Every structure is written in C-alpha cells, then in structure tokens.
Amino acid sequence: MIKALAIKELRESAGLMALASLGMVWALAGLMGVNPLRYLSGGYVAPDQSIAFVNDSFATWASVLVGGLAVALGLKQSAWERGRDTYYFLLWRPVSRRVVFGTKIIVGVFLVVALLAVAIGIYGWWASIPGKKPAPFEWSMTFSAWKLALALPLIYLGAFLSGLRPGRWFGTRLIPLAGVFVWVFFASAVPYIWLFIPMLVLGYFGVLVAISYFVETSDF
Amino acid sequence: MxxxxxxxxxxxxxxxxxxxxxxxxxxxxxxxxxxxxxxxxxxxxxxxxxxxxxxxxxxxxxxxxxxxxxxxxxxxxxxxxxxxxxxxxxxxxxxxxxxxxxxxxxxxxxxxxxxxxxxxxxxxxxxxxxxxxxxxxxxxxxxxxxxxxxxxxxxxxxxxxxxxxxxxxxxxxxxxxxxxxxxxxxxxxxxxxxxxxxxxxxxxxxGVLRVDCPTDHFRESVKKLVLDFPGPAPEAVDCPGLVNSWNLGSQLELILVGYDEAQRTAVEALQPRSIEIIDLNLEEAFIEYTRGRKRSLPLFAMEESRHDQSIGDQGIA
CATH class of the missing domain: 3.40.50.300 (P-loop containing nucleotide triphosphate hydrolases)
Structure with missing residues (x-):
C-alpha cells in the first residue's frame, strides 16, 4: 500500500517536477556557457570568469528553482487534496494518517533533494573537466550547494504545513512557510557548520511535530 | 441486536x-x-x-x-x-x-x-x-x-x-x-x-436528532389537519404534539405528531365547522415536519390581490 501511495504522489508531482527540471536544465545550460538565447543577443557570449559553486550563480538558480519546487510541491501535496475533497477518499483507507502523510513527505523531500543533487552532480562533473572553467575544481567546493540541499526540504515542510494547517484566510495560513523562510535564512547566514546543523535539526523537529499535530487533529 | x-x-x-x-x-x-x-x-x-x-x-x-x-x-x-x-x-x-x-x-x-x-x-x-x-x-x-x-x-x-x-x-x-x-x-x-x-x-x-424511528412509523405518525371555521380561525392553538400551525383566514392547518384522543379533544375544543385529517407520504411528512414557520411562495402566477393576501397569511413583514 505504501508503494501505491508513493506512486500516486509521484504521478501527482510529475508536472511540477518536470517544470522545475526544465528550469534547472536551462539554468545549468547557462552556467555551462550554452546560452539558448545567444542568437537573440547577436551570438556574443561573455568570457566566463566564474568559479563553479564559489562565485557563480548556481546557488541563486538552485534557490529559486528548487526552492520554488519545494514551496509549490509542499502546498500542492497538502492543500490540493483538501480543495478537491479527495482526502475523504484517501483518509478512510485502512492505513494510519501518519503513513499517508509520511509517504507524501518522503516523496516530496526525495524529489526536492533529488533535483538539487542531480544538478550538483551534473554541474560538478562538467566543472571538473579540465578547461571548462578558469579554475581547478574540487568536490569540496560543492559544500555550500549541499548546505542548500539540507535546508530546502525544511522550506518544503513549511509549505506542507501551511497547506495542512487550517486558517481563516490564505495570509495567516502562510505563517508557517514565512517562519521557516526566516529560520532558514538565519541558519544559512551562520558561518559555523556546528551551529548551522543544530539550527536545521531544531527547525525540522518543530515543523514535523506541528505537521504531526495537525494530521491527527485537523478537520478534513 | x-x-x-x-x-x-x-x-x-x-x-x-x-x-x-x-x-x-x-x-x-x-x-x-x-x-x-x-x-x-x-x-x-x-x-x-x-x-x-x-x-x-x-x-x-x-x-x-x-x-x-x-x-x-x-x-x-x-x-x-x-x-x-x-x-x-x-x-x-x-x-x-x-x-x-x-x-x-x-x-x-x-x-x-x-x-x-x-x-x-x-x-x-x-x-x-x-x-x-x-x-x-x-x-x-x-x-x-x-x-x-x-x-x-x-x-x-x-x-x-x-x-x-x-x-x-x-x-x-x-x-x-x-x-x-x-x-x-x-x-x-x-x-x-x-x-x-x-x-x-x-x-x-x-443539529438535533428530532426523529429516530422506523420509516413507516414516522409517515403514519405525522398528520395534517385542516380546520374550517365559520369566521376567522383562532391564532393560537394549544395542543400536545403540535409541530406547526398556519392561519389561512377561515382555515387553520395543523401538523401533528401521533394524532390521538387527547389531540382530537384539543382540536374539537376550538369548535371548527369541519376537520379534515390528511395522511401524508414520507416526503410530505418530512417537509411539514422540518420546514418551520416559513411556507413556500406559490405566488408568481397570481394576481396582485391574491398575492397580498398570501403574503399576509404567511406573516411576512
């Protein structure tokens, strides 16, 4: 039954995933010097002086595209079913709510992390080919990108919680998402990994406890 | 069971x-x-x-x-x-x-x-x-x-x-x-x-469960009584089991549950010219039982004078 639930979640997330993947391909193409719009700009491509993952725009693109996917996916997986009343179909199946929502979250986190991990892998592999970038490449340079991969699922969970949590109007429902954004922003600004990790763990713990509470007590 | x-x-x-x-x-x-x-x-x-x-x-x-x-x-x-x-x-x-x-x-x-x-x-x-x-x-x-x-x-x-x-x-x-x-x-x-x-x-x-009984029992219990009076019908009726009443000028319609001897005596005490007891099907019984004081508005095809009269009957201000 978990397999059936996971396949359903993957099918329902396929559209958003495809959109984010296309965006990521576009962004990576740009980072690799393949500008699909170069013909519109007279074919001129500025010489690339950036160092992969260090001072290029990978983190910006990843934050926008994978972060966007995290928000959209979190809201869709939780609020979309409520809007279509399909929770009445799903939640009466002989399986606990924790399993239903746990499967949703595992699939969502997997998709968010997978997209970013694949992007890091492809870009890192390309950057490691001698001559592609005007600087030597070490995999340790991807450290900041992996920090992002650790933080973005928290954004996803914040969006999931916003979709799940009842609220009088949409603005107040988004409070968890806004709170998680602020938390992730401060955690990312911390220069010490020994502080960054506990801050994230605390964030994950708080959001998961809140999700668990609303899963068990909300009206559907 | x-x-x-x-x-x-x-x-x-x-x-x-x-x-x-x-x-x-x-x-x-x-x-x-x-x-x-x-x-x-x-x-x-x-x-x-x-x-x-x-x-x-x-x-x-x-x-x-x-x-x-x-x-x-x-x-x-x-x-x-x-x-x-x-x-x-x-x-x-x-x-x-x-x-x-x-x-x-x-x-x-x-x-x-x-x-x-x-x-x-x-x-x-x-x-x-x-x-x-x-x-x-x-x-x-x-x-x-x-x-x-x-x-x-x-x-x-x-x-x-x-x-x-x-x-x-x-x-x-x-x-x-x-x-x-x-x-x-x-x-x-x-x-x-x-x-x-x-x-x-x-x-x-x-929000309150008012009826919980066999379907036939409910249908048979709810009766509609039409009381015809020589003059204006009385406004207030005190009768056990009364669900609703409507004053229609010289007629009084009562919806009663479990019509029995006590209710018959209470109704006859009003001294109507005639009493018509109407059996209801489930739908009619349900409607009469649940609709409260408001009645439907069968007014749209009627001439103005009847229109005014009907509105007056319903007690709509």
Whole structure:
C-alpha cells in the first residue's frame, strides 16, 4: 500500500517536477556557457570568469528553482487534496494518517533533494573537466550547494504545513512557510557548520511535530 | 441486536454555531438507516465525525464496537464510506483507481468490482475526469463494496444524479443490502429514495436528532389537519404534539405528531365547522415536519390581490 501511495504522489508531482527540471536544465545550460538565447543577443557570449559553486550563480538558480519546487510541491501535496475533497477518499483507507502523510513527505523531500543533487552532480562533473572553467575544481567546493540541499526540504515542510494547517484566510495560513523562510535564512547566514546543523535539526523537529499535530487533529 | 453505529453526546461547533448538538445515535446490525435533514441541519458534519474526518468538540463515536478516534486498520477495512460528490482522483483511469484502492485491502472481491463495472458498462480505460456524475457514483460504489464491508456509510450518494441513474444506483444498493445483512447509513434529500430503501430514519433539525424511528412509523405518525371555521380561525392553538400551525383566514392547518384522543379533544375544543385529517407520504411528512414557520411562495402566477393576501397569511413583514 505504501508503494501505491508513493506512486500516486509521484504521478501527482510529475508536472511540477518536470517544470522545475526544465528550469534547472536551462539554468545549468547557462552556467555551462550554452546560452539558448545567444542568437537573440547577436551570438556574443561573455568570457566566463566564474568559479563553479564559489562565485557563480548556481546557488541563486538552485534557490529559486528548487526552492520554488519545494514551496509549490509542499502546498500542492497538502492543500490540493483538501480543495478537491479527495482526502475523504484517501483518509478512510485502512492505513494510519501518519503513513499517508509520511509517504507524501518522503516523496516530496526525495524529489526536492533529488533535483538539487542531480544538478550538483551534473554541474560538478562538467566543472571538473579540465578547461571548462578558469579554475581547478574540487568536490569540496560543492559544500555550500549541499548546505542548500539540507535546508530546502525544511522550506518544503513549511509549505506542507501551511497547506495542512487550517486558517481563516490564505495570509495567516502562510505563517508557517514565512517562519521557516526566516529560520532558514538565519541558519544559512551562520558561518559555523556546528551551529548551522543544530539550527536545521531544531527547525525540522518543530515543523514535523506541528505537521504531526495537525494530521491527527485537523478537520478534513 | 448489536449497535454497529453508536454515538454518545456528539457535539460540534463551527465558530459559535452549534451544528451538531448532543447527538445520541444508534444503528443496529442489518438496518438501512436513512439520515435526513434540511441543508445545514448537521447531517454531513455528523457523517464526517462518524468517519473521523471532523473532530467532535465533545462526545464519542463507535463503529463496529470500536472508537473511531483509535480505530485499527483491520476494523476500518470492514467499513466503506462514500463521501458527498464521489471524490476520486480525476487523473486516474477507472482501472488505476481500482488498482490503487485494492492495494489497501486484504479482502478484495475483484469479481464483484468487475461485475459492477460491467453492469454499468464502464471501460477500465476511461479517465475519471471524463465521467459523468452518475458514472462517478457507480465507480465509487464498486470501490466501496469490493472489500465486502459490513457497514456502508454514504453521504448523499444520489446527489446530482438523473432519475434513471439514481434508480440504477439504488437497485444496486438494494442488491448489496441483501448480501449478508449489511448495515447501511445514508443521507439523502430525495425522500422517494429513502422510502424505497430505508427501514429506519433519523431526522436532524438544527443539529438535533428530532426523529429516530422506523420509516413507516414516522409517515403514519405525522398528520395534517385542516380546520374550517365559520369566521376567522383562532391564532393560537394549544395542543400536545403540535409541530406547526398556519392561519389561512377561515382555515387553520395543523401538523401533528401521533394524532390521538387527547389531540382530537384539543382540536374539537376550538369548535371548527369541519376537520379534515390528511395522511401524508414520507416526503410530505418530512417537509411539514422540518420546514418551520416559513411556507413556500406559490405566488408568481397570481394576481396582485391574491398575492397580498398570501403574503399576509404567511406573516411576512
């Protein structure tokens, strides 16, 4: 039954995933010097002086595209079913709510992390080919990108919680998402990994406890 | 007889409004229970509380002897629920919906599903989003009965279906009822459906269960009396079992429950010229019992003078 639930979640997330993947391909193409719009700009491509993952725009693109996917996916997986009343179909199946929502979250986190991990892998592999970038490449340079991969699922969970949590109007429902954004922003600004990790763990713990509470007590 | 559905002082508020008020409901094994009430009477909220979809503010629900709030999946397998509007995943085909639902059950009568789908001439390759309301209802029914549930709870299952599809749906439901004495609770606005299928009814009025009795008993208990007076009819009537009264000038209409000797004496004490006792069918009895002081407005094709008179009769300011 978990397999059936996971396949359903993957099918329902396929559209958003495809959109984010296309965006990521576009962004990576740009980072690799393949500008699909170069013909519109007279074919001129500025010489690339950036160092992969260090001072290029990978983190910006990843934050926008994978972060966007995290928000959209979190809201869709939780609020979309409520809007279509399909929770009445799903939640009466002989399986606990924790399993239903746990499967949703595992699939969502997997998709968010997978997209970013694949992007890091492809870009890192390309950057490691001698001559592609005007600087030597070490995999340790991807450290900041992996920090992002650790933080973005928290954004996803914040969006999931916003979709799940009842609220009088949409603005107040988004409070968890806004709170998680602020938390992730401060955690990312911390220069010490020994502080960054506990801050994230605390964030994950708080959001998961809140999700668990609303899963068990909300009206559907 | 054991109670398959049992609620104890079930109460729910939305904001300050009490939508379900101290509901004590008992449905016994093998019963087909029609759950009735006007829009907003609390039927759907009650059914959602029965299914654990809405948390009661106070009170408890037991289905098949187990509390819903702590029901194990094994017990849940024995209960089917069809929600209002037949919510299904529109992106699935019928075949995919069957495979998806089947994955949750240890006991799944695939032959029965196939029979129902064949009976309704539904192709497994059809997308659910392309189905009519009636076809969605048929798919919902097939998915609900496939695990051979002991208890079926259906929230307005014939809502939005045309007469023929509704009749087909009910026929199927009756066949299902006849299998192994299943218990069914269903809400409906279509009293003809209830009359055909239900052997007991409950009527919710403003969140309170006002009626809980065999269908025939309710129909036979509610009487309409038309009292004709030589002059103006009296305004106030004091009579036991009086549900409603309307002053229509020289006539007085009374809706009474359990018309007996005491009521006859009270009515005769008003000294009317004649008393007409009208038997009601279930739909009429339900309407008269639940509609309160307001009457319908059959005014649109009438001349102005009659119009004014009728409005006056209703006491609308």
């Amino acid at each position: 054991t109670d398959v559905i049992r609620t104890f002082r079930l109460t729910k508020h939305y904001d300050t409004r009490r939508v379900v008020d101290c509901l004590n409901l008992q449905v016994q094994r093998g019963q087909v229970y029609g759950f009735l009430g006007r829009n907003g009477a609390g039927k759907s909220t009650t059914i959602k509380m029965l299914m654990g979809m809405v948390q009661p503010d106070s009170g408890e629900v037991e289905l098949l002897g187990e509390k819903v709030s702590a029901m194990c999946p094994k017990t849940r397998e024995r209960i089917a629920y069809i929600a209002e509007g037949h919510p299904l995943y529109n992106w699935m085909t019928i075949g995919e919906a069957v495979r998806f639902t089947r994955a949750f059950y240890s006991n799944w009568n695939h032959t029965l599903v196939e029979q129902i789908l064949d009976h309704f001439e539904l192709s497994r390759k059809q997308k659910l989003r392309r189905l009519s309301n009636g076809q969605r209802a048929q798919v919902s029914l097939a998915l609900a009965v496939a695990p051979e549930p002991e208890l079926l709870i259906l929230d307005d299952p014939t809502l939005g279906l045309d007469t023929v599809v509704r009749r087909d749906f009910l026929e199927s439901l009756i066949q299902i009822i006849h299998r192994k004495g299943r218990t069914i609770l269903f809400s409906s606005h279509i009293l003809g459906d209830v009359e055909r299928v239900a052997d007991r009814i409950g009527i919710m009025v403003d």
